Amino acid sequence: MVTLPATGPERVRMSGDERRAAILEQAIWLVSEQGFSGLTVNLLARRCGLTTAGLLHHFESKEALILALLDERDRRDRTALVEALGLTRGQELSRSEALAILTAIVARNVGQPHLVRLNAMVRAEALVPDHFAREYFKLREIRVHALFADLVRPFTAEAESTAMELMAMMHGLEAQWLRESCGFDLVAAWTKAAQKLLK
DSSP states (O other): OOOOOOOSOOOOOOOHHHHHHHHHHHHHHHHHHHOGGGOOHHHHHHHTTOOHHHHHHHSSSHHHHHHHHHHHHHHHHHHHHHHHHTOOTTOOOOHHHHHHHHHHHHHHHHTOHHHHHHHHHHHHHTTSTTOTTHHHHHHHHHHHHHHHHHHHGGGOSOHHHHHHHHHHHHHHHHHHHHHTTTOSOHHHHHHHHHHHHTO
């Protein structure tokens, strides 16, 4: 008797990097559907067609997964903004060009409130000294501060303090927007406030 090969979907073999990317993609979808509290290792593993142990082979803990997810969000944001705005490294910008870049950051966040909420919640928790994401946010805020300072340096003598004020204003407006269930025009509110600061 001839034994026929089993039928059904064939599992696609992925490299480690491809599998990690696929897991992060599913994690983004899961956060968008379930919120931060709905992101569990067990549920994500099922969504990815993996066992819990299989998922933990790629991300050793939920904390490691969240850090990777935050990194992935930053990477996608940088890529999208560079492509959309045609930025080049070391480019000196006018006041209106700098404001356009800052506003583009806010506009992109409007399209991904689930990731903005994830970032805000973990950032707030990371105020605790031994929190797993404390170092991540410390380094991230150093990078963002440097970026904002470079944007405004051509037209202000107080680039460092202006950058700090822009960061605080962006975080504050986003937090208020999230608390109000995205109930107001965040881009319009940001533009009005930023124009006053950068006048």
